[in-house]
Amino acid sequence: MTRLVFDSREVRDDHDLLTIRTALGKSAWGTGLFYEHLPSENDPLLWIADIAAWCYGAGGDWLRRIRPLIGNVVDTRLP
Structure with missing residues (x-):
């Protein structure tokens, strides 16, 4: 089993669930x-993701600093 934890944003939680269900089919x-x-x-692991x-x-210098620590970026916005 794999566990995926999302930072709750209450009004966005339903959108996250729809995105997951759409992606997994x-x-x-x-x-x-x-x-x-x-x-x-x-x-506490959500703190790292938030940072x-x-x-x-x-962007800017912050993006330059974090870029070496980020492997891939996946755009999960629905078309």
């Missing part, structure tokens, strides 16, 4: 993926 049940939303203060995402989004 009909095979969602067979993936072994367990996902949930938690407030960021409940999972990396903030730096990436800020």
Whole structure:
């Protein structure tokens, strides 16, 4: 089983779930993926993701600094 934790943004949680279901398609049940939303203060590993995402989004020197630590960027926005 694989666990994926999202930082809960309450109004965006439904969008996250729709994105996951769309990406996994009909095979969602067979993936072994367990996902949930938690407030960021409940999972310290979310702090790291928040820092990396903030730096990436800020651009400029912050993006230059964080870029070596980021492997791939996947755009999950629905068309």
